Amino acid sequence: MASNTSSPGLSLNPxxxxxxxxxxxxxxxxxxxxxxxxxxxxxxxxxxxxILDEHCxxxxxxxxxxxxxxxxxxxxxxxxxxxxKFIQPTIKCLMENTxxxxxxxxxxxxxxxxxxxxILALGGASSLETSFLAVVGKRPILSILVAxxxxxxxIERAFQYxxxxxxxxxxxGRYRHDYGRLARLWxxxxxxxxxxxxxxxxxxxxxxxxxxxxxxxxANVLLASWELGNQAIxxxxxxxxxxSLMWPVTGVVVHVSGWLxxxxxxxxxxxxxxxxxxxxxxxxxxxxxxxxxxxxxxNRVASFESFLSRAWDLELTLLGNxxxxxxxxxxxxxxxxxxxxxxxxxxxSWLHSLFAIGHLIFGTILFSxxxxxxxxxxxxxFLRYVASGLLCRxxxxxxxxxLRESYNADLLLAESDTH
Numbered sequence: 001m002a003s004n005t006s007s008p009g010l011s012l013n014p015x016x017x018x019x020x021x022x023x024x025x026x027x028x029x030x031x032x033x034x035x036x037x038x039x040x041x042x043x044x045x046x047x048x049x050x051i052l053d054e055h056c057x058x059x060x061x062x063x064x065x066x067x068x069x070x071x072x073x074x075x076x077x078x079x080x081x082x083x084x085k086f087i088q089p090t091i092k093c094l095m096e097n098t099x100x101x102x103x104x105x106x107x108x109x110x111x112x113x114x115x116x117x118x119i120l121a122l123g124g125a126s127s128l129e130t131s132f133l134a135v136v137g138k139r140p141i142l143s144i145l146v147a148x149x150x151x152x153x154x155i156e157r158a159f160q161y162x163x164x165x166x167x168x169x170x171x172x173g174r175y176r177h178d179y180g181r182l183a184r185l186w187x188x189x190x191x192x193x194x195x196x197x198x199x200x201x202x203x204x205x206x207x208x209x210x211x212x213x214x215x216x217x218x219a220n221v222l223l224a225s226w227e228l229g230n231q232a233i234x235x236x237x238x239x240x241x242x243x244s245l246m247w248p249v250t251g252v253v254v255h256v257s258g259w260l261x262x263x264x265x266x267x268x269x270x271x272x273x274x275x276x277x278x279x280x281x282x283x284x285x286x287x288x289x290x291x292x293x294x295x296x297x298x299n300r301v302a303s304f305e306s307f308l309s310r311a312w313d314l315e316l317t318l319l320g321n322x323x324x325x326x327x328x329x330x331x332x333x334x335x336x337x338x339x340x341x342x343x344x345x346x347x348x349s350w351l352h353s354l355f356a357i358g359h360l361i362f363g364t365i366l367f368s369x370x371x372x373x374x375x376x377x378x379x380x381x382f383l384r385y386v387a388s389g390l391l392c393r394x395x396x397x398x399x400x401x402x403l404r405e406s407y408n409a410d411l412l413l414a415e416s417d418t419h
Contacts, residue, residue, distance in 0.1 A: 114368025120152025127258030
């Protein structure tokens, strides 16, 4: 049995290397961009702009902008290649006319940004946490936004998947949501505000605030990545300005793969008072069954519409919010069915570990190969990533606390009765 379970993992290595071998020339074959060398980061930008005008006008205009495969030869002897022959002469000219002091500063920037993916991973969201938000909390849209706004992916030990049930277990002294205190705080606001807005609107305002913070974090990450690709050069693929956007996007793919892994171990169970979107349509009487058989396509559309409506309702519900859940006639407690590990789970969890490690390696190689960005500008880019990651982390921890409270609702109720 041991040999059978290990063979799938061993057979994945050649497949992974083949995919990487195919992906590298694919990235290099991206059509060249004409937007580089126009905008610079401010610390050394005016120097590079002057060098470009005074010393590298031929390389920039005649080769980079207007060069063709017929009139430009591949500079093999100076490090150029088939897909970099238009941009390599300009980079070479800029570096040859840059003083050693600035070159040393550029090396510091490469070190700063090269360490950024590892540092961001320490405070980033783990795939297990975002998976709980999507699979058990039924808030996949918020989970994707959190993953995109927090590109640093926290990595567990390779090929070791933690017990997911421990994430939802309660402990003594843990902070608990108190929506009653939120309502009292809302009522304590000036009379002009508390009279116009009902106390339950505070929960809606909190929900809106979550999405505003997460969307702001996502916009900041995407904008910072786009600026990095246009105002600096990635030596991994100099002619691909959108390469920096691939790092946060591939991080989302890793998080979504974590959903599949957690879905094999945990499933949210909806009781009679808390029906699953697919089960609501099956809870009607015999008369509806006869109508369903008469027009199956209409019933499928109606069932799909009901599923979307319920899924959207769950997406826009704060986890642990007793008032919103009771308003829809649902039980406050969240029930989870835990499943044993299977062979498919082991294979997918191993793949997920490889994807997470590959994402960290990709980010490290990508950001450590930047050119034409100074240490001050690199620090500012890093702090922007940190700010987005912290915003998403706060929202994620708040929702996981509500999910944990709803999962342990019976225990909390019994504990409150004893007091």
